[in-house]
Amino acid sequence: MVTKNLKYSEEELAIGIVFKMLRQAKGFSQREAAGKEISVPQISNFEHGKTILVTHHFLAVLNNINVDMFEFQNAYNQYLDSKDILLFSTKVSEAVMTQNIALLELLLKKVENALSFNPDNKKLKLDNIRIKSVLYFVNTSYTITDNELNFLTNYFYDLKEWGLYDIRLFGQCAQFIDILKLADLTSKMIAPMQTNCELHHIKLAVIQCVLNIINVFVNQKMFEPARRLIKYLEDNEIHEYFMFEKLTLIYNRANYSFQRGDREAAKIMKKCLEVLKFCDCSKTATQVARELHDWEIEVPNS
Known part of the structure; x- marks a missing residue:
């Protein structure tokens, strides 16, 4: 049990609580978690909400229990009953596949309600656009306004680092973006100087996004940018772990040929x-x- 500490917010205290949950679930003692970075009493105080750790110590003790920040963020968000990136994307994707318009509309209503209290919140604006773009697949009455589209494209152009959220947002909104801007922004997204481009989940997100954009280009008869992206995926050799993505590339490549007149495809x-x-x-x-x-x-x- 954690004693209420007025010095720290609920969100700050949750960091230590979630760390303790993960440490115990992994079977590490406080001494093993502390390692050489900090003392056992410091770990104990951290887990019981008496103190918080500076960033470099926190990253070190996370590493000591074999947990990365991606896993921790997921557990932390679930503990606070907020929607993690993965959980949100999964729920939205499942709603699209089952054409569960009611669930998508519920998610949209929640975001719109939050926006009414905080209209300048960039994250909420992007979430609102994202859900409407997904809803469009099951109900074409949902569209993105010109102002929203300008806000979205400006956001993408300002990015210096494309994270998981940005890549998925881009893939889900691709059909609304001007075709020339789409090609330009896709080049920026797959640029090799991205800091996290070698991370497993980032690689997979990029592959999935590019596959979706290939489909957009082919449907609009923009065959040259589609061909370049097909070659990009071929050159980067989608790993066998990603069997569904490999199959989708084969399908998209055949679709590309079929749309260009090759009936054998x-x-x-x-x-x-x-x-x-x-x-x-x-x-x-x-x-x-x-x-x-x-x-x-x-x-x-x-």
Whole structure:
């Protein structure tokens, strides 16, 4: 139990509480967590809300219990009952796949309500745009205004470092962005000087975003930028861990060829559909089957 400490806020005290939860879950003692960086009493005071740690000590003791900041942030946000980046993205994605408009509208209403009390909050503005762009896939009455689009593109152009949130936001809003700006911003996102570009979850987010943007370019018959992005993914060799993304690249590459007049490419697209069905990816398979039907590609019922 943590005694209420008026010196620190609830959010500050939660850092020590969550650290203790993770330390115990990992099976580390306070002495092992403290290591050579700080003393055991300092760890104890930190976990019981009597003190907080300076940043370099906190990062060190996290490392001592084999927890990275990404994991800690997720646990911390869940403890405070706020929405972590991963949880938010998962909930939104599942709502889109199941066409759960009610859930998406609920998320939008919560963000809009928060914005009414804090209209200049940049994060809330971006969340509002993000949810509306996702809602558009299931209900085209939801659109992004010109002012919102300008705010969004200016935000992307001002970025010096593309994080997980930014990459996913970009991928989900890509269909609304001017095609030339989309190509320019995509080049900025995949620039090799990004500090975190080698992180596993960042790599995966970039791959998923680029795959979505390829689809946008192909649908708008912008074949040259689509070709460049296909080559970018081919050159970077999507790891076998990312089997779904590898399959999506094969599908997008075939779609690219099909849209350029190669009717034989439809055979590859149908094979991708068969793999999705075999792997029991029923929701994605339904979407692909619907696309193939729209393009008058005959698909077996089984």
